[in-house]
Amino acid sequence: MTLREALSQVPDPRAHNRRYPLWGLLALILLAFLSRVDSLRGVARFARAHPHLLPHLGLRKPPGHTALTELLHRLDPQALAQALAAVFPETEREGERVLVADGKVLRGSGKGKSPQVRLVEVWAHSLGRTLAQARAEGSEHRALLELLERLGAEGLAGKVVVGDAGFLYPEVARGVRAKGGSTSWS
Numbered sequence: 001m002t003l004r005e006a007l008s009q010v011p012d013p014r015a016h017n018r019r020y021p022l023w024g025l026l027a028l029i030l031l032a033f034l035s036r037v038d039s040l041r042g043v044a045r046f047a048r049a050h051p052h053l054l055p056h057l058g059l060r061k062p063p064g065h066t067a068l069t070e071l072l073h074r075l076d077p078q079a080l081a082q083a084l085a086a087v088f089p090e091t092e093r094e095g096e097r098v099l100v101a102d103g104k105v106l107r108g109s110g111k112g113k114s115p116q117v118r119l120v121e122v123w124a125h126s127l128g129r130t131l132a133q134a135r136a137e138g139s140e141h142r143a144l145l146e147l148l149e150r151l152g153a154e155g156l157a158g159k160v161v162v163g164d165a166g167f168l169y170p171e172v173a174r175g176v177r178a179k180g181g182s183t184s185w186s
Contacts (some may be wrong), residue, residue: 003027006083013074024057025071026080031057038165040068099124099131099156099181101163103140120144141169148175156181 007023014022031053032046047054047062054062099122106117118136120143123129132150136143144167148156157180163172173183 001086003087006086010079010083011076013076014071020063020067021058022071024059025063025068027057028059028063029068033165036165036168040072041065043068097124097159099159099161101144101161101167103136103164103166120147122147140166141172144172145175148179
């Protein structure tokens with residue numbers, strides 16, 4: 001199954017007067033994130049900077065940040081996960097645990113002269129819960145490596161660690177592979 005076929009099966013939550021095909025928007029977001037874009041504003045900038053890609057995604061003009069944000073707020077995440085699993089079946093091998101790494105900023109932190117509190121979270125997909133959080137004093141990718149060490153993550157054999165563009169560093173991928181795991185970005 002192609003990526004276009006899989007993404008075309010995701011139910012479109014938008015009204016019928018939509019300007020962009022759903023599969024094209026989702027493919028654009030995926031392509032931008034794989035190119036180390038780390039925000040939806042960045043995806044909109046990526047689309048404007050690479051207009052030659054748009055016709056291949058069924059897009060006549062670059063979408064704006066608002067269109068992307070509203071789409072993702074309404075989109076069914078389970079349907080998207082199923083579509084991506086149809087294209088990338090290696091992410092759902094039987095018996096495999098998926099660990100999701102994500103950086104977060106605590107809501108309400110950073111008021112006044114106080115700095116924002118940044119965390120890195122590791123979420124166990126199979127358990128459906130957060131395994132651990134650590135404060136990211138420096139860069140998030142270094143905090144993730146330290147967090148995996150504290151979790152006793154030397155045995156990552158048979159596990160996949162996935163993360164957003166903030167973790168696209170070769171040293172993170174090498175660290176996970178050295179422990180027997182694999183990553184979505186290596």
